Amino acid sequence: MQKWIMSGLFFVACVFAIVLLFTLPGKDQVAQEAKPTMPEVTLDAAQAEAVVKASCIACHGDQLQGQSGPNLQTIGTVLSAEQLYSTISKGKGGGMMPSFKDKLKDEEIANVALWLSEKK
Ligand code: HEC
Structure with a gap:
């Protein structure tokens, strides 16, 4: 049961990280705006x-x-x-x-x- 919760959390964290990766402006973009x-x-x-x-x-x-x-x-x-x-x-x-x-x-x-x- 606990393992199941842990892997669920891990999965959510991964999805979150991937979403952040694509939505946060890259370093290049920030430098260009500056x-x-x-x-x-x-x-x-x-x-x-x-x-x-x-x-x-x-x-x-x-x-x-x-x-x-x-x-x-x-x-x-x-x-x-x-x-x-x-x-x-x-x-x-x-x-x-x-x-x-x-x-x-x-x-x-x-x-x-x-x-x-x-x-x-
Ligand atoms: C509404 C008034 C206004 C207009 C219109 C305006 N300026 Fe300026 N400009 C200023 C002011 C005030 C500063 C000083 C800003 C500061 O140093 O805080 C400034 C600063 C500058 C600087 C920087 C000077 C320095 O020593 O760093 C440049 C270059 C410049 N203006 C070019 C232009 C050009 C080219 C245009 C037209 C496309 C233009 N300005 C239109 C008010 C204006």
């Missing part, structure tokens, strides 16, 4: 300027000189294209810098990141 990978794009300066004009200058100033958001005129000396991509995608400062991953295409964000990374 640092999104930037898609490869070739710089299109005209498109970058258009996106920045439409989405960024309200806070960063029309010359990127800074306003409610910080100056970005030499941001390329501080952040790499990947870091810029990550910041623009996810936002910063608890929403003070908004997340753009649902507002812009990944390629548009990557293009702006590349464009900003050359601001040195």
Whole structure:
């Protein structure tokens, strides 16, 4: 009788472990969310300027000189294209810098990141 209970419990534990295995996000997935990978794009300066004009200058100033958001005129000396991509995608400062991953295409964000990374 007791053996029967033990193997029953063991079976339930196994099923539980298997379910967890498939429902918990893997390490890869977590790492990806923490640092999104930037898609490869070739710089299109005209498109970058258009996106920045439409989405960024309200806070960063029309010359990127800074306003409610910080100056970005030499941001390329501080952040790499990947870091810029990550910041623009996810936002910063608890929403003070908004997340753009649902507002812009990944390629548009990557293009702006590349464009900003050359601001040195
Ligand atoms: C609603 C205002 C607002 C808009 C719109 C906005 N930003 Fe920001 N941004 C901020 C603020 C505020 C910060 C500073 C956040 C912090 O450091 O806590 C910031 C920070 C940043 C940083 C990080 C600077 C650093 O030194 O780490 C980058 C890069 C940046 N913004 C780029 C952009 C780009 C590109 C766009 C347009 C796609 C944009 N921002 C649109 C307000 C804004």
